[in-house]
Amino acid sequence: MRRAFLSLPAALTGVVLLGACGPLEAGAPGAGRAQRQGPACRDAVAPSGAPVSSASPASPAESTGAEGDGVRAVVVDGCPAFEVTNEAARSFTYTVTYQVLTTGGVARAGTERTVATVGPGRTVRRTVDPGASATGADGGARLKIVKVRSVPAAEAPAETGPCPSSGVRVYADDGDAAMGLRVVGLHLANCGTRAYRLDGYPSVRLLDERHTAVAGVRVLHGGASIATGTGADALPRPSVLEPGESARATLVWRNTTGLGSEPVDAPYVRVVAKPGAPAVTVTPELDLGTTGKLGVGAWQKDEASRAPR
Template sequence: MRRPHPCLLAPAAVLLLATACGTEHADPAGGADSTGGAGAAVPAPRAIVTDPPVDGVRVTSVTLPTASPSPAASLGSVHADRLHGDSGISAAYQVGNDGDEAMTYTVFFAFTTDTGEVMGNKKVTVSGVAAGGSRNGTVDLGVLAPGASPVTRVKVQRVTKVPAAEAPSETGACPASGLRLWADDGDAAMGLRVVGLHLENCGKRDCALDGYPRLSLLDENREPVDGIRIRHGGAAIASGTGFDDPPAPLTLKPGESARSGLVWRNTTLAGTAVNVPYVRVVAKPGARPVTVTPELDLGTTGQLGVGAWKRADG
């Protein structure tokens, strides 16, 4: 069972139709084409948005197409050309970095109804936004599920950001280190959490591993989190997670991969629950650190298990 992402509970900027109440204003580009013939295609209606940013990310407009007209449509009818099955719903956004180093942002968008019911989610990664700079983009909903209610709003649910030099990379150009490291979405069952760490040798030299990834736990400001015991082996938290084996030396040739895992429980008893959004991972001594975002909801357990590196097919 896939673990529900905690970002779904975070507050966010909201996008409304131009006809709704709020700070949105009709975009002139979204009106009917008064010079075209019957059924002339024009840009879909947009709503300009002036809501404040969420962690440096703001949505600037939302596009919600009208239905396509029939061949006998009257002069001035509006429709949006799009691929078969595609909803044509999208939102334009801007990512602004007011920090002093380049950052990579991961932004979670929700496409909702007037009442806030989520009809679709999208995740966008914006890499290497320079210090003091900004980046613009567009996120498309794509296909809307059959029977879904009309989407009238789009919101930024959550933003995570890590230094660009420490950003995980599952695809794309091979990092200068020759090692590609990332975390998966994880699984959850009965309060047990397991998130996989994946390491690929995308370089040209062999990579020797022997032991466990080195972990640093960081809060929302990427400052160290104290008081959490990091225990070796998944069995220190629960058996049967697949990360119980003791460490053994292995060599990854170019193109080969290894995996480890983070294991914890979210039990909350007496005390204050601890949440750790960021984990800085060093695959082996001397390797470049990579910061992943597994969203550790550690409850009051005070401990996290980490598995030894093993071959990805082992």
């Protein structure tokens, strides 16, 4: 079973009514359903301190409920879109999860879109084309912003694409969940040209939605105190990853919630693979309940697969 995403705070969740791209003339064939005419929807990027360039300015969405974390829903030339504005002092990479719904409220499959390396003071626009199958009987569609996550661009995970300057990729998988038990894999792939040595446990730091360190959670080596048979119980041992080889460590926790305490959520985990390695911030969405502990397994070489170069 795959883990369900955590629910988003109200400030980051909303539904906006959006017209399909391009005008639809009254009485024309197909009136009452969406037809796209005119120029195609386009993405736009603004230089620092300047508005987003576009043939037509963006109009705010009818609902402001979709705004949050520098992301807002807009309409440009009749096209639904969202804008990401970085008000921080360093570059961030944003991941926006949204759904397109028919006017009858039927949700289409969720879509996750990453907007990489948005510099300080910059605004980036990404269009959302609902497509004919997602429109309602009146030619409209609704865009629901489900979740917004952001990590420092210098610490963004790189599962694919060019090999990072460190020579390794570090990223988290989607994990598994069953009966309140959560298991997420941390993966390290040697995409460089030199051998990479590992020995021990990754160092992890839990961060909340505002990227503030989460207090009151014990980080334990191994997962036996939480559950057995998760893959987090093996003792650490030295290993050498040749180019193309990979390793895995495991995060284990339960989301049990007891009375008298507030549940703890930590969407971000800052991972340092070994002493001196650059940090990578992943988003495993830790819903720790009131358990107050997280198990971290040692790095184990993946003997069965080879990482892409």
